[in-house]
Amino acid sequence: MHFVLLVHGASPAAGVAIRLHDPSDATTLRRVDGGLTITDGPFAELPEPITGFERIEAADLDAAIAVAARHPAAAAGTVEVREIRADSAADDEPAPTPAPGTRRYLFLHTNPTDRTALARTADEPPSDWFTSEHTRRAVLEGERLRPAGATTAATVRLRDGDALIAHGPYAELAEEVAGYDLVAVVDLDEAIALARPHPTLVVGAIEIRPLWTT
Amino acid sequence: MDDLKRAADDALRAAFRTEWGVLVAGLIRRTGDWALAEDCAQEAFAAAARRWPVDGVPASPGAWLTTTARNRALDRLRRSAVEARKLEEVLAMQHDPDPVGPVEDDRLRLIFTCCHPALALEARVALTLRTLCGLTVAEIGRAFGASEAAMAKRLVRARAKIEHAGIPYRVPDAEALPERLPGVLAVLYLLFTEGYAPHEGDRVVREPLTEEAIRLTRLVARLMPGEPEVRALLALELLHDARRPARTGPDGVPVPLDEQDRSRWDAGRIAEGAALVGRLDPATDGPYALQARIALEHDLAPHDDVVDRTRIAALYARLAALTPSPFVELARAVAVGRAAGPEAGLALLVALDGDKRVAAGHQLAAARADLLRRAGRREEALAAYDLALARAPNAAERAFLERRRAEL
Numbered sequence: 001m002h003f004v005l006l007v008h009g010a011s012p013a014a015g016v017a018i019r020l021h022d023p024s025d026a027t028t029l030r031r032v033d034g035g036l037t038i039t040d041g042p043f044a045e046l047p048e049p050i051t052g053f054e055r056i057e058a059a060d061l062d063a064a065i066a067v068a069a070r071h072p073a074a075a076a077g078t079v080e081v082r083e084i085r086a087d088s089a090a091d092d093e094p095a096p097t098p099a100p101g102t103r104r105y106l107f108l109h110t111n112p113t114d115r116t117a118l119a120r121t122a123d124e125p126p127s128d129w130f131t132s133e134h135t136r137r138a139v140l141e142g143e144r145l146r147p148a149g150a151t152t153a154a155t156v157r158l159r160d161g162d163a164l165i166a167h168g169p170y171a172e173l174a175e176e177v178a179g180y181d182l183v184a185v186v187d188l189d190e191a192i193a194l195a196r197p198h199p200t201l202v203v204g205a206i207e208i209r210p211l212w213t214t
Numbered sequence: 215m216d217d218l219k220r221a222a223d224d225a226l227r228a229a230f231r232t233e234w235g236v237l238v239a240g241l242i243r244r245t246g247d248w249a250l251a252e253d254c255a256q257e258a259f260a261a262a263a264r265r266w267p268v269d270g271v272p273a274s275p276g277a278w279l280t281t282t283a284r285n286r287a288l289d290r291l292r293r294s295a296v297e298a299r300k301l302e303e304v305l306a307m308q309h310d311p312d313p314v315g316p317v318e319d320d321r322l323r324l325i326f327t328c329c330h331p332a333l334a335l336e337a338r339v340a341l342t343l344r345t346l347c348g349l350t351v352a353e354i355g356r357a358f359g360a361s362e363a364a365m366a367k368r369l370v371r372a373r374a375k376i377e378h379a380g381i382p383y384r385v386p387d388a389e390a391l392p393e394r395l396p397g398v399l400a401v402l403y404l405l406f407t408e409g410y411a412p413h414e415g416d417r418v419v420r421e422p423l424t425e426e427a428i429r430l431t432r433l434v435a436r437l438m439p440g441e442p443e444v445r446a447l448l449a450l451e452l453l454h455d456a457r458r459p460a461r462t463g464p465d466g467v468p469v470p471l472d473e474q475d476r477s478r479w480d481a482g483r484i485a486e487g488a489a490l491v492g493r494l495d496p497a498t499d500g501p502y503a504l505q506a507r508i509a510l511e512h513d514l515a516p517h518d519d520v521v522d523r524t525r526i527a528a529l530y531a532r533l534a535a536l537t538p539s540p541f542v543e544l545a546r547a548v549a550v551g552r553a554a555g556p557e558a559g560l561a562l563l564v565a566l567d568g569d570k571r572v573a574a575g576h577q578l579a580a581a582r583a584d585l586l587r588r589a590g591r592r593e594e595a596l597a598a599y600d601l602a603l604a605r606a607p608n609a610a611e612r613a614f615l616e617r618r619r620a621e622l
Contacts, residue, residue, distance in 0.1 A: 024371070025378040027332040036393040038331035040375075103380050187382035188332060189390060210379050 002084040003064040004145060006177065007052030008170065010077025016052030018182070019212040020106060023049040027188065027208045031201040038192065043110050043207040044173055048078055050209075053106055053180070055084075055143070065154050065165055074158040080170045082177065083152040088143045095141050098184030104140070105191045108207040109200040111147075111178035113169075117203055127199040138194055142181035175204065222266035229275040230259065231429070234348035236276070237283055239320035242345075242383060245287055248373050252345060254290070258283035259348075321346070322385050322437045325430070330381050331397040337372035338401045344369060347426045357408055357423055395438075399447050399502065402431050406451045424455055442494055446503035449490035453509035456483035467613045472518040484513045504533040523553035540572040548581050556589035576605035580615060592622055 007016050023042040030037045042049060052073060058064035061083065068079040098104060112118055129135055146152040148169035157164040169176060179200070185191050188208065195206045234255060241251035258279045272278040328341040336358075343349045343357070355365040375381065386394040406427035428451050435444045460474040469475075491510050494503050508529045515521040530546035543566060551559020563582050572578045583598035599619035606612040 021378045025375050027379060038393060038397075040332050040334045040337070105380075187380040188330075189382050189384075189386060191380075193387075193390065208379075 001058060001060060001064075001086075002088075002143070003056050003058055003061075004082045004084060004143070004180065005052075005054040005056060005064075005068055005071065006050050006080040006082065006170070007054070007071075007073040008046065008050055008078040008080060009048035010051060010073045015072035016054055018053040018106065020051055020053060021210045021212060023051075023209075025210055027192070029192065029195055029201060029206045029208065030204075036192075036196055036201075042209075043108065043175060043205045046171065046173075050108070051077070055141075061151065061154065065156055068154075068156040069158060069163040069165070071156075074156050074163075077157075078170070079156045081154045081156060082148060083146045084143045085146050088179075096137060096139075096184075098140065099137070102184040102186055103213065104182060104184050104211040105188075106209045106211060107142075107181040107183060107191075107195060107198075108177050108209065109144075109179040109181070109198070110175040110204045110207070111200070112203055113147075113172075113174060113176050127197065129198050134194065138183050138185050138190075140182045140184055142179065144179040145177060147178070148176055178204065218270065219267045221271055222263075225266060225271040225275055226259070226262055229262070229279060230348060233276050233279055234259070235321050235324065235346040237279060238345045238348075239324040240280070241283060241287060242324065243320055244284075245291070246383070248345065248376070250287060250290060254283045254286040255279075255348070257286050319385065321433065323383055325398055325434060326385055326394060327376070327381060327383050329394075329398040329401045330376075331394065332379055332381055333372055333375060335400065335404065337368055337375070338397065339404055340365060340368050341372045342401050342405070342430075343423075343426070346430060349426075391441075395441060395443065398434060399443060402427050402434070402447060403450075403502070405430070406454075424451070424458070427451060428455065442498060443500040443502050445490050446494055446500065446506050449487045449494075449506040450502050450509055452483045452490070453487035453506060453513050456480040456487065456513060465613075467617070468610050470614070471512060476516070479513065488514065499532070501533060501537045504529050504536070508533075521552075523549050527553050540566055540569040541577070544572060544577060544581055548585070551585045551588070556585040559585045560589065574605070576602050576607060576611070579605060583615075584618070587618065587622060595622055 005016075023046075024040075026040075026042040028039050028041060028043045030039070054071075056064060056067055058067055061081070064081050064083075068074060068081050071079055073079055150167045153167070153169055155166045155168075155170050183191060183194060185194060188210075191208050195201075195208065198206060200206055237255045237258065238251050241254055242248055245251060261282050262275070262279060266272070324346060325342070328345055329338045333341070339358070340354055343354045344351065349357070351366050351369065352362045354360075355362045358365070360368075405423055408423050428448070431444065431448045431451055435441075435448050438444055456479050457471075457474060459480065460476065460478040461469060463469050487506065488510060491503075491506050494506075499507070508526050511522055511526050511529075527546055527549040530542060530549055534542045534546060543562070547559045547562035547566070549559075550562055560582065563578065563585070566572050566578055579598055579602035583595055583602050586595035586598050589595075596619065599615055599622075603612060603615050603619070606615055
C-alpha cells in the first residue's frame with residue numbers, strides 16, 4: 001500500500017524528502033462565482049502548518065505509523081499519515097524529469113469534509129486535465145488520498161521517547177487534503193494557469209506551495 | 215543661488231513624480247533585484263539633490279537620473295562579484311536608449327507584480343508605495359499607522375515571497391487578466407481611501423496619497439484602455455476627491471455630505487469624472503462603475519435635497535448583488551431611508567444587527583441614530599447617538615456625533 005506523510009510544524013522540516021517553504025509563501029486558489037480567486041497563504045491556518053511531504057510504501061496503516069514514528073520530524077512536530085487511494089491516477093509511465101529552468105511546487109488539493117458539499121462534484125463532466133499534454137509535461141507525480149478516517153489516517157508524535165498515536169484526521173476542519181501533485185513550471189503564474197482548470201476547484205481549493213531548492 | 219536652489223527643488227519634485235517608478239521598474243527588469251533597484255534609484259535622487267542646485271537642472275532630468283542609477287547598480291554588482299551573466303545585462307544597460315514601449319511596459323510589469331494577489335493586501339500596498347511611488351518606509355508607516363520597523367519588515371517579507379514563490383516580473387496573459395486586475399484595483403482603491411496628509415518640512419514634499427492613487431490609476435487606465443473598470447475606478451476617485459475642499463470644517467471636524475458647501479467642490483474633477491462615467495456601458499458595470507454612478511448622483515445635484523435617492527438605492531442594490539457586504543447593505547439602508555422614509559431604512563438596518571462584521575461597529579449605530587433622528591424618535595435617537603459615541607474611532611467622528619446629538 002502507499003501512504004503520504006504530511007509533516008506539520010518542525011520547521012525547517014527535519015530529514016524530510018520534500019521540504020516546503022513557509023506557509024506564508026503559499027498561495028491558494030478557489031473558484032468563487034465562476035471566477036478564480038487567488039489569495040495569499042495556505043488553505044487553512046493550521047496550529048502546526050504543513051512544512052514537509054513524503055511518500056512511502058508500507059504493508060498497512062500500522063506499518064506506515066511505525067515508519068512515521070521513526071521519522072526525525074515526529075520528535076520536532078507532528079507527522080500525519082494518509083492512505084493513497086488504490087485507484088489513484090498513478091500509472092506505469094515513468095515520471096517526467098523537471099524541464100530545465102523550472103521550479104517545483106506542491107499542489108495540495110482540498111475537499112470539503114461535509115459530504116453534501118462534496119456531492120456537488122458528481123454532476124461535473126469528466127475533466128481533461130489528467131490527459132492534457134500540458135499536464136503530462138508539468139506534473140511529475142500526483143495521487144488522490146482516501147478521506148481521513150480511523151482506518152485510513154493517523155497522526156504521530158514522538159515526545160520524550162513515547163510515540164503518541166491518534167487514528168483519524170489531523171484536525172476537525174471544514175476541508176481536508178484530498179490529493180497532491182508535484183509539478184515543475186517556470187513560475188507561480190504558470191503554476192496558477194496549470195491549476196486553473198483542475199476539477200478540485202469545483203468545491204475545493206488548491207494550495208500552491210513552493211519547494212525549498214537546495 | 216537661491217533661484218538655482220528653487221529651480222532644482224521644483225525639478226526634483228517633478229522628476230520624482232514622473233521618474234521614480236520608471237527608474238525602479240527598469241532596474242528591476244535588468245537586474246532582477248528589487249532591493250538593489252530601490253537603493254540605486256534612491257541614490258540617484260540623492261545625487262541629484264546634491265548636484266542640481268550647484269550645476270543647474272540637466273536638460274533631460276530623466277536621462278541624468280537613469281544614467282546615474284545604472285552606474286550605481288553597475289558599481290554595486292561589480293563589487294559584490296556577481297555572476298557574469300547578470301553583469302553583462304547591466305553593462306548592456308549602459309548603451310540601451312529608453313524606447314517608449316518597454317518603459318510603459320516596465321511600469322505595468324511593476325504594478326502587476328507589486329499587486330499580485332499571492333501577496334497579502336497590506337504587502338501589496340506597501341510594495342506599490344515603495345517601488346512605484348517612491349515613498350520612504352517611514353512615510354508609508356505614517357500613512358498606515360504602523361512603525362517604520364514594522365513596515366520595513368513587511369517589505370522584506372513581500373520581497374521574500376516574490377522570490378520563494380516565484381512570482382514573475384511580467385504583465386499577466388490575457389487569460390489571467392480577469393483574475394489579476396481586481397488585485398491591482400483593490401490596491402489603488404485602498405491607496406485612495408487612506409488619503410493621508412504629508413508632513414511639512416520633508417526634503418521633497420509628498421503629495422497626499424489620494425494624488426498618488428489618482429496618478430497611478432490614470433497610468434493603468436492609459437496602459438489598459440480596454441478595461442472599463444479601471445476607468446470606472448478613476449471616475450470614482452475623481453468624483454470623491456472633487457469634494458475634498460468642502461469635506462472638513464475650519465475646526466477640523468468632518469462636514470457630512472448633505473451639509474457641504476457645494477460651491478467649493480472641484481468642478482474640473484467632477485466634469486472629468488462625469489465624462490468617464492458617460493463612456494461606461496451599464497450592461498457591463500462592475501463594482502467600481504456602480505460606485506462611480508452613485509458618486510455622480512451626488513456630485514451633479516445642485517443641492518442635497520434634489521439628489522435622486524431612489525436611483526442611489528437601486529444602484530446599491532445592484533452593488534450588493536455583485537459584492538455582497540454588510541457595509542454595502544448599510545449604505546443601501548441609508549439611501550432607502552432618504553428615498554422612502556426613515557422607517558423603511560430602519561427596517562433594513564434590523565437585518566444587520568445579526569451580522570458580526572458590522573454589529574459592533576460605530577457606522578451601524580451612527581446610521582441608526584441618524585434615521586431615528588429624521589423619524590422624530592427623539593429618545594431612541596439619543597440612545598443610539600450615545601452608543602455610536604462610545605464606539606467612535608476618533609476625535610473628529612466624536613465631535614460630529616456630539617454635535618448631532620446636541621441638536622436633538
